[in-house]
Amino acid sequence: MAIHGTLNDIGFVSLLQFPNSSRKTGLLTVQTIDGKAEFYYRNGELVHAKCGDKTGSEVLVEIVDWTQGQFTFESGLEADEITIEDDLHHILMWALKERDERQRDEQEKTDGPVELDVELSKRLDELLKSALGIEYICIISSFGHLIAGSTHQSAFQKDFEPLLRSITCFITEYPGKVTGKAFIETDDISIAISGLDEKRTVVISTGPDVQLGRLAMHLGRITRELSEVQEM
Numbered sequence: 001m002a003i004h005g006t007l008n009d010i011g012f013v014s015l016l017q018f019p020n021s022s023r024k025t026g027l028l029t030v031q032t033i034d035g036k037a038e039f040y041y042r043n044g045e046l047v048h049a050k051c052g053d054k055t056g057s058e059v060l061v062e063i064v065d066w067t068q069g070q071f072t073f074e075s076g077l078e079a080d081e082i083t084i085e086d087d088l089h090h091i092l093m094w095a096l097k098e099r100d101e102r103q104r105d106e107q108e109k110t111d112g113p114v115e116l117d118v119e120l121s122k123r124l125d126e127l128l129k130s131a132l133g134i135e136y137i138c139i140i141s142s143f144g145h146l147i148a149g150s151t152h153q154s155a156f157q158k159d160f161e162p163l164l165r166s167i168t169c170f171i172t173e174y175p176g177k178v179t180g181k182a183f184i185e186t187d188d189i190s191i192a193i194s195g196l197d198e199k200r201t202v203v204i205s206t207g208p209d210v211q212l213g214r215l216a217m218h219l220g221r222i223t224r225e226l227s228e229v230q231e232m
Contacts, residue, residue: 003073007032012066013092019073020044020088027077032069040079046088048079056083060095061102120148127225131218133210136160139226140201144172147200159188160205167193171201181219183212192219196226 007015007030016039019028023044030037037051037059049059084091124137128150131137135156138149152160163184170182171193184191191205192215204219 002075005071007067007069007071012064015071016046016060016092017088020046024073024075025078026073026075028071028073030063030066030069030071032066034063034066034069037063037066040077042079046084046091048081048083050083057086057091057095060091061098064092064095064099116146117148121150123226124148124150127222131204131222133214134204134206134218136205137222138164138203139196140168140171140203142171142199142201144168156205156207163189163191163205164203167191167203181216183215185212190215192216194219194223196223202226 005015010018012030015028015030019026019039019041021044025042025044026040028039028041030039035052037049039046039059040048049056051059051063054062120139124139128134128137136150136152139147141147163186167184179195182193184193188208189205190208190210190212191203193201193203195201202219202223204215204222206215
């Protein structure tokens with residue numbers, strides 16, 4: 001007996017897990033206006049996926065966001081080939097992560113190069129003058145673009161640049177927005193990070209002579225003042 005339903009009744013991820021949790025063998029077919037996808041299970045394990053000219057785990061990346069359509073599960077139907085050998089839960093986690101990375105890459109291509117905000121950079125210069133011991137302040141977008149930056153010494157930038165690349169990766173890979181504070185301390189540089197809002201993160205850096213406690217105080221004040229500027 002076949003089981004029928006719609007994606008309105010059950011989320012797509014939950015639907016894929018249904019044959020797995022009940023250890024069923026059969027074919028799950030999902031039909032939407034975007035196309036048709038077929039998923040074959042053997043004793044609860046997803047062993048084959050097909051959608052158009054795509055097969056295997058790549059299918060999940062393409063359709064994991066489907067929210068409308070109908071599905072049918074027919075028991076007893078066997079796959080004629082094996083294109084998936086990994087655990088279903090691992091595949092789902094990979095597909096969701098791959099989907100997010102591709103969406104971010106597409107957004108970056110759409111946004112294109114980002115020019116520095118001159119007025120905001122001037123504001124960072126003003127804050128820099130009032131923060132004793134701070135060498136550099138910058139603001140980075142959630143896509144890893146440098147939005148604004150204070151002036152800085154070239155010698156300091158040489159040491160800071162490799163760390164900035166790592167910080168940018170941290171910001172872009174962080175699950176959700178950066179809302180809290182983070183501190184990094186090396187032999188030569190100390191860095192503090194704090195989220196300003198959903199799209200921007202402020203980074204301040206100093207040499208080794210400034211204690212982390214003072215760096216945290218500077219970070220708190222600079223974050224408050226920048227947030228107030230955004231609200232005006």
